[in-house]
Amino acid sequence: MITLTSDFGSPYPGAMKGIVQHHTDAELCDLTHELPRQNVRAAAFWLRQLIPYWPPVVHLTVVDPGVGTDRAAIVVRADGHALVGPDNGVLLPVARELAGEDFEVFEIVEGEEPVSWYGEVPWPPDPASSTFHGRDVFAPAAGRVHELGIDSFESDVGFEPVDEYEDLTFPEPEISEGRARGTVLAIDDFGNVITNIPGDVIDELWETHAQANGVGATIRETYAVADPGHRVVTVGSHGNVELAVNRGRGDKSFGIRTGDSVKLSWVQ
Amino acid sequence: MITLTSDFGSPYPGAMKGIVQHHTDAELCDLTHELPRQNVRAAAFWLRQLIPYWPPVVHLTVVDPGVGTDRAAIVVRADGHALVGPDNGVLLPVARELAGEDFEVFEIVEGEEPVSWYGEVPWPPDPASSTFHGRDVFAPAAGRVHELGIDSFESDVGFEPVDEYEDLTFPEPEISEGRARGTVLAIDDFGNVITNIPGDVIDELWETHAQANGVGATIRETYAVADPGHRVVTVGSHGNVELAVNRGRGDKSFGIRTGDSVKLSWVQ
Amino acid sequence: MITLTSDFGSPYPGAMKGIVQHHTDAELCDLTHELPRQNVRAAAFWLRQLIPYWPPVVHLTVVDPGVGTDRAAIVVRADGHALVGPDNGVLLPVARELAGEDFEVFEIVEGEEPVSWYGEVPWPPDPASSTFHGRDVFAPAAGRVHELGIDSFESDVGFEPVDEYEDLTFPEPEISEGRARGTVLAIDDFGNVITNIPGDVIDELWETHAQANGVGATIRETYAVADPGHRVVTVGSHGNVELAVNRGRGDKSFGIRTGDSVKLSWVQ
Numbered sequence: 001m002i003t004l005t006s007d008f009g010s011p012y013p014g015a016m017k018g019i020v021q022h023h024t025d026a027e028l029c030d031l032t033h034e035l036p037r038q039n040v041r042a043a044a045f046w047l048r049q050l051i052p053y054w055p056p057v058v059h060l061t062v063v064d065p066g067v068g069t070d071r072a073a074i075v076v077r078a079d080g081h082a083l084v085g086p087d088n089g090v091l092l093p094v095a096r097e098l099a100g101e102d103f104e105v106f107e108i109v110e111g112e113e114p115v116s117w118y119g120e121v122p123w124p125p126d127p128a129s130s131t132f133h134g135r136d137v138f139a140p141a142a143g144r145v146h147e148l149g150i151d152s153f154e155s156d157v158g159f160e161p162v163d164e165y166e167d168l169t170f171p172e173p174e175i176s177e178g179r180a181r182g183t184v185l186a187i188d189d190f191g192n193v194i195t196n197i198p199g200d201v202i203d204e205l206w207e208t209h210a211q212a213n214g215v216g217a218t219i220r221e222t223y224a225v226a227d228p229g230h231r232v233v234t235v236g237s238h239g240n241v242e243l244a245v246n247r248g249r250g251d252k253s254f255g256i257r258t259g260d261s262v263k264l265s266w267v268q
Numbered sequence: 269m270i271t272l273t274s275d276f277g278s279p280y281p282g283a284m285k286g287i288v289q290h291h292t293d294a295e296l297c298d299l300t301h302e303l304p305r306q307n308v309r310a311a312a313f314w315l316r317q318l319i320p321y322w323p324p325v326v327h328l329t330v331v332d333p334g335v336g337t338d339r340a341a342i343v344v345r346a347d348g349h350a351l352v353g354p355d356n357g358v359l360l361p362v363a364r365e366l367a368g369e370d371f372e373v374f375e376i377v378e379g380e381e382p383v384s385w386y387g388e389v390p391w392p393p394d395p396a397s398s399t400f401h402g403r404d405v406f407a408p409a410a411g412r413v414h415e416l417g418i419d420s421f422e423s424d425v426g427f428e429p430v431d432e433y434e435d436l437t438f439p440e441p442e443i444s445e446g447r448a449r450g451t452v453l454a455i456d457d458f459g460n461v462i463t464n465i466p467g468d469v470i471d472e473l474w475e476t477h478a479q480a481n482g483v484g485a486t487i488r489e490t491y492a493v494a495d496p497g498h499r500v501v502t503v504g505s506h507g508n509v510e511l512a513v514n515r516g517r518g519d520k521s522f523g524i525r526t527g528d529s530v531k532l533s534w535v536q
Numbered sequence: 537m538i539t540l541t542s543d544f545g546s547p548y549p550g551a552m553k554g555i556v557q558h559h560t561d562a563e564l565c566d567l568t569h570e571l572p573r574q575n576v577r578a579a580a581f582w583l584r585q586l587i588p589y590w591p592p593v594v595h596l597t598v599v600d601p602g603v604g605t606d607r608a609a610i611v612v613r614a615d616g617h618a619l620v621g622p623d624n625g626v627l628l629p630v631a632r633e634l635a636g637e638d639f640e641v642f643e644i645v646e647g648e649e650p651v652s653w654y655g656e657v658p659w660p661p662d663p664a665s666s667t668f669h670g671r672d673v674f675a676p677a678a679g680r681v682h683e684l685g686i687d688s689f690e691s692d693v694g695f696e697p698v699d700e701y702e703d704l705t706f707p708e709p710e711i712s713e714g715r716a717r718g719t720v721l722a723i724d725d726f727g728n729v730i731t732n733i734p735g736d737v738i739d740e741l742w743e744t745h746a747q748a749n750g751v752g753a754t755i756r757e758t759y760a761v762a763d764p765g766h767r768v769v770t771v772g773s774h775g776n777v778e779l780a781v782n783r784g785r786g787d788k789s790f791g792i793r794t795g796d797s798v799k800l801s802w803v804q
Contacts, residue, residue: 001289005282009725011582014541014567018590021537028565029296031282037726038783046279053403054286065783068758130758132773135589189277190305222336222398237400247306247333269557273550297564299550314547321671322554457545458573490604490666505668515574515601 002146003054005031005047006062006134007038015132016060016139023143026058036186038065040090042258044168045185045194047083048094049238056080058150060134060142063090068130073137074165075145075153078103082150084142086133089168106159108141173197180241180264184256191249192242193256195264199235202266210266212243215254219266223247233264270414271322273299273315274330274402275306283400284328284407291411294326304454306333308358310526312436313453313462315351316362317506324348326418328402328410331358336398341405342433343413343421346371350418352410354401357436374427376409441465448509448532452524459517460510461524465532467503478534480511483522487534491515501532538678539590541567542598542670543579551668552596552675559679562594572722574601576626578794580704581721581730583619584630585774592616594686596678599626604666609673610701611681611689614639618686620678622669625704642695644677709733714804716777720796727785728778729792731800735771738802746802748779751790755802759783769800 002020004013013033020028031050036042043063051059056079064071064086072087078099083091087107095103129136145153153159173182173196182197202210208219210233217231226232226246231253236242241264244250251257270288272281281301288296299318304310311331319327324347332339332354340355346367351359355375363371397404413421421427441450441464450465470478476487478501485499494500494514499521504510509532512518519525538556540549549569556564567586572578579599587595592615600607600622608623614635619627623643631639665672681689689695709718709732718733738746744755746769753767762768762782767789772778777800780786787793 003282003285005279010570011541011568011586012724014539014586015589017539017565017567018586021591021593027295027563029285030298030566031285032279034278050279050282050286053283055289057289066760069760129771129773131770131778135773188280224334224337234399235397237397237403242399271550271553273547295563297553298566299553300547302546318547318550318554321551323557325557456548492602492605502667503665505665505671510667 001029001057002026002142003029003031003051003057003059004033005035005050005059006033007035007043008033008062008134009037012132012134015135016062019135019139020060020143020146023140024146026143026146031059035063036258038063039258040065040088041168041170042186044090044093045170047090048097051081051083051094052097054081056150058082058142058146059084060138061085061091062134062138064088064133067133071166072162073108073133073141074162075106075108075141075159076103077106077150080150082145082153084108084138084145086138087166089166092165092168093170105162105165106154107162108137109158109160170196175201178266178268182241182262182264184258184260184262185240187251187258190244191251192236192244193250193254193262194236194238195241195243195262197241197262197264199239199241202233202241203235205266205268208267210264212254212262212264213256214263217243217254233266269297269325270294270410271297271299271319271325271327272301273303273318273327274301275303275311276301276330276402277305280400280402283403284330287403287407288328288411288414291408292414294411294414299327303331304526306331307526308333308356309436309438310454312358312361313438315358316365319349319351319362320365322349324418326350326410326414327352328406329353329359330402330406332356332401335401339434340430341376341401341409342430343374343376343409343427344371345374345418348418350413350421352376352406352413354406355434357434360433360436361438373430373433374422375430376405377426377428378405438464443469446534446536450509450530450532452526452528452530453508455519455526458512459519460504460512461518461522461530462504462506463509463511463530463532465509465530467507467509470501470509470534471503473534473536476535478532480522480530480532481524485511485522501534537565537593538562538682539565539567539587539593539595540569541571541583541586541595542569543571543573543575544569544598544670545573548668548670551671552598555671555675556596556679556682559676560682562679562682567595571599572794574599575794576601576624577704577706578722580626580629581706583626584633587617587619587630588633590617592686594618594678594682595620596674597621597627598670598674600624600669603669607702608698609644609669609677610698611642611644611677611695612639613642613686616686618681618689620644620674620681622674623702625702628701628704629706641698641701642690643698644673645694645696706732711737714802716800718777718798718800720792720794720798721776723787723794726780727787728772728780729786729790729798730772730774731777731779731798733777733798733800735775735777738769738777739771741802741804744803746800748790748798748800749792750799753779753790769802
């Protein structure tokens with residue numbers, strides 16, 4: 001099994017899937033190709049929310065605004081999973097979620113032979129394009145990791161262990177009595193605003209009044225216990241504070257976007 | 269094989285798929301995750317248009333505006349298929365399409381043990397979240413049904429046969445000579461307006477003039493026999509009357525939305 | 537393996553997948569269902585950009601604005617691949633990319649027996665609808681081709697070799713010293729404008745100033761070597777000239793849409 005995740009939308013994932021099939025007949029499973037476009041931090045948040053629910057498999061994950069520059073391509077091995085993607089930090093939060101600091105990083109090194117992409121698939125990769133490494137580097141690498149096995153792919157000349165890599169951590173919220181100051185990590189397709197404020201600050205305070213950036217709402221256990229159209233502050237499935245509207249969009253109602261600061265206050 | 273259908277968009281289905289893999293290595297197949305959001309009736313219509321074309325398999329179907337409230341989670345067994353989803357009526361029209369009244373309903377009952385979602389997957393489910401039962405209840409239930417078999421999953425303590433469940437039926441149109449009064453059940457991605465009026469009222473009346481809510485159109489056998497941009501009233505692939513525009517959007521041209529009433533008249 | 541590609545969006549592909557399963561338990565893999573809607577030429581471009589990266593398999597490809605008219609349904613066999621879709625030219629550019637002029641075309645012929653779509657799946661197809669041949673003609677045909685084998689499906693009465701079919705070629709650009717006049721074949725989800733001008737006219741001219749329809753930009757090796765928000769003219773992964781904006785949308789910034797003419801000039 002190889003999962004695929006990207007910010008490509010349509011149709012580029014269809015080429016990546018074909019390239020993988022040259023290396024392995026692994027079953028392919030889309031996680032999503034609608035990650036927030038070219039937003040490495042939000043993408044890193046979502047990967048951390050998806051991949052830990054999987055048994056150990058190969059994950060091909062491409063959110064790569066630096067494609068074609070000298071940023072490296074890497075494989076991260078963590079708790080039996082192999083994460084294949086660009087060295088821009090996007091893989092680090094999920095690697096830590098899986099394995100703490102006990103993960104390994106390998107650089108995908110380029111080959112030296114010229115290549116016909118319409119004939120055979122080269123390994124190590126020698127990119128034909130400078131704008132689509134999902135197809136030309138990461139897909140063949142993921143296929144090759146699957147072919148060789150997550151435990152032993154580094155026997156191949158295309159992978160070299162490295163100690164340095166781009167890191168990424170999420171900002172820490174500030175929490176005090178009845179107040180928290182945080183950041184919006186992501187907004188989901190329902191319009192739910194996902195913050196970096198841990199849910200336990202409001203846990204069990206159901207029915208209490210709260211304010212987020214000056215907009216009033218009620219702390220509720222889930223969306224549907226509020227009347228339709230009413231704002232709720234709740235604990236999302238990721239364990240963080242979420243700003244939502246029952247059967248509506250929290251982002252619109254609170255006037256908040258990804259990356260914004262959030263000042264949350266509540267009665268304790 | 270397990271099919272997946274929801275109104276989740278991106279990226280939540282990626283977590284559901286991982287959970288299923290803890291229980292079974294069944295092949296996974298997306299039907300769609302773009303069902304009309306939190307619209308149980310429109311979602312029920314689409315499920316009825318999709319699932320009967322399948323051989324008998326397990327279907328994981330989540331359109332769940334009441335998540336986290338006391339609505340039950342159920343499995344419906346109908347004509348060899350197992351439909352896993354919330355007890356809000358969304359599964360009933362397809363169950364009847366498959367099996368008439370000859371279907372069985374089982375409630376998914378929660379477990380009693382605390383759970384680490386990042387370690388092993390619990391069964392019966394003990395939800396870690398009150399906002400994402402697709403991941404925490406329905407996905408493990410679908411995996412478990414597949415593991416045990418559609419014919420025998422009820423041997424597990426997590427499933428209890430029930431006689432009461434939320435029902436859902438579509439409104440009936442009123443039909444008289446040259447006239448019908450109905451409802452818009454859904455609008456597809458092309459903008460085609462799908463009504464609950466049976467197609468046979470206009471069948472074979474090709475080239476006849478019709479009106480829908482006062483807007484004129486021609487009854488045609490298919491879209492492309494009209495000139496581009498022209499309105500047509502036709503019989504859709506579901507067998508119902510459909511309001512469309514060749515190479516355009518019927519919903520915009522007729523000014524009609526999901527749930528609206530439709531007054532259709534034609535020359536007989 | 538059967539790949540699926542269409543302009544259907546959601547949810548119609550879910551019915552096609554079910555029909556295929558009646559004929560074969562082939563693994564199913566979505567390329568995309570978001571091809572430019574009812575735009576045969578742009579869809580043909582994307583198919584040519586996707587399918588050649590695959591090993592030889594069956595491809596079910598439906599972009600079919602003429603559904604229900606007398607346009608034929610065909611299978612094209614090219615370099616070991618089988619392409620199943622409407623006879624409107626959409627399959628021809630990819631067939632030539634795979635096999636030059638060395639491809640074969642078969643017409644899918646309809647059956648004579650009445651059919652219950654909710655019971656068994658007919659073969660040869662006898663369409664129950666005039667608006668959804670993806671489900672009623674192309675899906676059973678693709679399943680049948682897979683079942684019989686790409687090398688030998690024509691032994692079935694449902695397939696007849698033909699010499700005539702709808703052709704489609706892309707317009708040729710005009711190229712002279714420091715200038716090219718071409719057409720926009722497609723715009724991708726990032727907003728990158730893909731022209732029919734071959735990339736080699738600007739290859740290696742990095743850092744040179746260029747103009748596209750009077751809008752200035754710099755020729756760059758890839759997006760991210762420009763500052764965020766800056767326009768670039770680059771060579772896309774398809775080998776053609778592409779108009780883009782680093783971390784922005786080229787279509788908006790250059791004011792260009794699919795099908796538009798492009799006048800490109802550069803300093804040589």
